[in-house]
Amino acid sequence: MPFVIGMDVGLVAIKGVILEDNHNIAQVIKETGVKPALAAKACYDELLTKANLSHGEIKGFGVTGWGAKRVSLGPDLSGPDLKIKSEVVCLAKGAIWALPTSRTVVDIGAQIVKVARFSENAKVKRFDQSDKCAAGAGRFLDIMSTALELDVARLGKIGASASKMVEISSQCSVFGESEIVSYLNTGEKIEDIANGINYSIAKRVSTIVMRLGLEEDIIVTGGVAQNPEVIRYLENMLGTEFKRYNANPQVIGAIGAALFAQEIL
Amino acid sequence: MEPVPKELEGIELFQRYLTTFELIKTALTSFETVEDLMSAAPEILKTLPEYGVKVFQSLRPDLVVAAFHPKNRGAVLKCAEAQIPFWQGIIDDIKADKPQLEFWFAQGPELFRALGFSPLCSEVTMVASAMYKEGCEDAIDKFRMKGFADHLCTANVAYPGYVMNGNWKPPHVMVKPGTPCPSSNLAYQAIQKWYGNEYVMYDSTYYLDKDGLMHQSDAIKRAIPKLEKISGQKLDEDLFRQQMEESNKTYALCGELLELRKNKPNPDPGMHRLLDLLMMVTLLGKPSCTEYFQFIVDEAKERLSNGGTPVIPEGKKEIRALHTWAMNAYTPELYHWLEETYGMTYITCGLSYFIDHQVDTSSVDSMIEGWAQRIMNFAMERQSMSFGDVWLDDMIYLAKDWDADCGIFGGNLSCKQGWAISKLLADRLEDELNIPSTRFEIELSDKRTCPPDEFKHRIGSFVETILID
Numbered sequence: 001m002p003f004v005i006g007m008d009v010g011l012v013a014i015k016g017v018i019l020e021d022n023h024n025i026a027q028v029i030k031e032t033g034v035k036p037a038l039a040a041k042a043c044y045d046e047l048l049t050k051a052n053l054s055h056g057e058i059k060g061f062g063v064t065g066w067g068a069k070r071v072s073l074g075p076d077l078s079g080p081d082l083k084i085k086s087e088v089v090c091l092a093k094g095a096i097w098a099l100p101t102s103r104t105v106v107d108i109g110a111q112i113v114k115v116a117r118f119s120e121n122a123k124v125k126r127f128d129q130s131d132k133c134a135a136g137a138g139r140f141l142d143i144m145s146t147a148l149e150l151d152v153a154r155l156g157k158i159g160a161s162a163s164k165m166v167e168i169s170s171q172c173s174v175f176g177e178s179e180i181v182s183y184l185n186t187g188e189k190i191e192d193i194a195n196g197i198n199y200s201i202a203k204r205v206s207t208i209v210m211r212l213g214l215e216e217d218i219i220v221t222g223g224v225a226q227n228p229e230v231i232r233y234l235e236n237m238l239g240t241e242f243k244r245y246n247a248n249p250q251v252i253g254a255i256g257a258a259l260f261a262q263e264i265l
Numbered sequence: 266m267e268p269v270p271k272e273l274e275g276i277e278l279f280q281r282y283l284t285t286f287e288l289i290k291t292a293l294t295s296f297e298t299v300e301d302l303m304s305a306a307p308e309i310l311k312t313l314p315e316y317g318v319k320v321f322q323s324l325r326p327d328l329v330v331a332a333f334h335p336k337n338r339g340a341v342l343k344c345a346e347a348q349i350p351f352w353q354g355i356i357d358d359i360k361a362d363k364p365q366l367e368f369w370f371a372q373g374p375e376l377f378r379a380l381g382f383s384p385l386c387s388e389v390t391m392v393a394s395a396m397y398k399e400g401c402e403d404a405i406d407k408f409r410m411k412g413f414a415d416h417l418c419t420a421n422v423a424y425p426g427y428v429m430n431g432n433w434k435p436p437h438v439m440v441k442p443g444t445p446c447p448s449s450n451l452a453y454q455a456i457q458k459w460y461g462n463e464y465v466m467y468d469s470t471y472y473l474d475k476d477g478l479m480h481q482s483d484a485i486k487r488a489i490p491k492l493e494k495i496s497g498q499k500l501d502e503d504l505f506r507q508q509m510e511e512s513n514k515t516y517a518l519c520g521e522l523l524e525l526r527k528n529k530p531n532p533d534p535g536m537h538r539l540l541d542l543l544m545m546v547t548l549l550g551k552p553s554c555t556e557y558f559q560f561i562v563d564e565a566k567e568r569l570s571n572g573g574t575p576v577i578p579e580g581k582k583e584i585r586a587l588h589t590w591a592m593n594a595y596t597p598e599l600y601h602w603l604e605e606t607y608g609m610t611y612i613t614c615g616l617s618y619f620i621d622h623q624v625d626t627s628s629v630d631s632m633i634e635g636w637a638q639r640i641m642n643f644a645m646e647r648q649s650m651s652f653g654d655v656w657l658d659d660m661i662y663l664a665k666d667w668d669a670d671c672g673i674f675g676g677n678l679s680c681k682q683g684w685a686i687s688k689l690l691a692d693r694l695e696d697e698l699n700i701p702s703t704r705f706e707i708e709l710s711d712k713r714t715c716p717p718d719e720f721k722h723r724i725g726s727f728v729e730t731i732l733i734d
Contacts, residue, residue: 126701
């Protein structure tokens with residue numbers, strides 16, 4: 001089976017994978033920065049290095065995400081044509097790859113929350129997404145953890161040790177940050193504030209999910225899927241249990257893009 | 266906002282529209298392609314007065330390119346030819362101090378003309394501002410700066426902004442039914458308070474039945490004496506009849522056009538929908554409105570007989586989209602882009618769904634009833650009927666009988682009516698017809714909510730889910 005690359009060029013992070021015979025043999029996650037084309041090229045090169053492959057061995061290249069149209073391999077490299085696909089179809093494709101019984105994917109990315117329901121052959125039946133505000137998406141957690149002077153990756157763990165929940169009432173990231181600073185000044189514990197942040201984001205995501213309607217099995221993708229407290233709250237709010245799978249939740253869209261590239265070889 | 270020159274005080278916006286339509290007419294009758302126009306532009310600019318140059322330079326290039334496309338240019342030209350005398354008439358009437366009446370868009374202008382007014386739809390900025398790079402956002406902000414919330418509908422609040430800045434002379438009277446549209450209610454009340462003009466609001470109905478119709482037409486009848494007093498003229502029955510007979514012809518053509526869109530591929534370009542709305546709110550009841558619709562009906566028929574430029578490129582599979590609420594009124598050429606890029610055609614939307622109701626013109630009462638019925642059938646009014654089921658049934662009927670492939674709910678962010686039914690509608694489309702749908706936030710006249718590139722991205726993402734088999 002030939003090697004194919006899939007890349008998901010998000011607003012904050014670029015995610016790349018190499019598939020060989022449907023197996024993910026290498027993955028890279030990098031910051032997108034202000035020049036997505038350069039970041040994509042660096043991601044591509046890093047993938048080749050990790051998999052110990054040369055450019056000539058790559059037979060397909062699928063790209064998705066906000067910055068997909070900005071990606072090129074540059075004038076010095078001729079190679080497989082870029083196949084650009086929308087994030088939603090790639091997420092559905094990737095979700096089926098990660099868990100063949102999945103029928104709903106909830107993607108909590110940095111700026112946008114996307115929810116899609118799809119058939120067994122990954123045909124999207126319906127999807128919805130958050131609108132212009134990043135509240136409820138990963139960026140919200142980044143801003144809040146910065147205000148708490150915490151690594152965002154620890155927000156879930158710290159929140160789990162809370163003795164109570166501090167209510168984050170604002171749905172706006174900027175106002176939410178102000179609320180947190182106020183709570184810190186009034187002596188609230190960091191773990192209680194973290195607990196409130198995790199709950200707040202789950203609440204926001206749950207409304208989008210319910211608007212679309214659930215269909216089992218459900219998987220969660222995107223960076224926020226790695227926050228166990230958000231996931232726990234979301235499961236409680238939706239009255240369901242998300243299915244776990246053996247892949248990094250951040251690269252599911254990139255895998256979907258790679259699968260599309262593979263299909264048209 | 267830019268200050269208005271003294272000589273254009275109170276009419277600047279109308280002069281801008283007039284100049285624009287004159288430029289469009291000249292461009293479409295003088296040049297075959299947009300490239301020809303652009304290469305001649307430096308010479309053209311030398312011949313234009315300073316104001317004309319400014320208007321020319323403010324036109325949005327993407328819209329001009331779409332207007333020149335063979336499938337669009339005929340309708341655009343026909344629309345421009347009709348709009349030129351309309352705007353000249355508005356300017357002349359204001360200068361002559363003829364009683365000026367501004368009305369909310371679900372009403373037709375026919376009754377107001379018969380009452381001796383020079384009627385103008387307040388929401389006309391919603392469609393006309395689409396022609397300019399700057400849109401009408403400055404006027405929207407001007408109104409907001411007075412302390413109004415930024416979630417008021419931008420289709421309504423550009424109007425008071427233009428009035429405040431002097432681009433638009435406050436009218437003698439504003440008229441609207443009491444439809445649950447808080448944005449227009451607030452905007453009109455503000456104008457009345459600031460400028461002291463009259464404001465006639467008559468009751469609306471919430472049921473689309475015989476009793477509802479009686480309620481609506483009685484409310485209109487009670488408003489007529491107030492309007493007669495303001496204009497100083499009694500209702501001219503003959504003029505009313507003449508207008509209603511003409512609008513009957515227009516509505517019949519709207520019905521025919523909608524039927525023609527059942528064909529596959531849809532023979533009627535999506536960019537026409539904004540032109541249709543502009544024609545209806547400005548010229549309904551006038552022969553030029555009928556002639557415009559006759560033109561696009563004929564053009565659609567010609568396409569069906571393989572005689573015209575196709576709506577979607579040859580070889581592209583058609584995707585038939587039902588826009589279940591509003592259009593994006595700030596960049597109508599995006600519907601041209603959807604046709605060219607994805608083969609996605611436009612069945613109809615809430616703002617271009619003109620239900621053919623033929624009015625009985627035998628008496629004043631029957632004409633008022635017919636005029637009332639059309640209000641009840643129009644966007645915003647029809648969505649408010651009953652528990653939303655009227656609109657839901659309409660959309661299901663359209664989706665089914667026009668064989669829609671998908672529903673697109675471009676929800677006007679500020680519109681409660683629309684958002685209240687968005688999920689019910691999506692559920693019914695899926696459950697009853699197995700049709701996928703999407704929804705996203707736009708503002709009718711404010712591109713800052715969903716900029717054109719974001720709009721493309723969102724609809725494009727959705728279309729790709731349909732294209733995958």
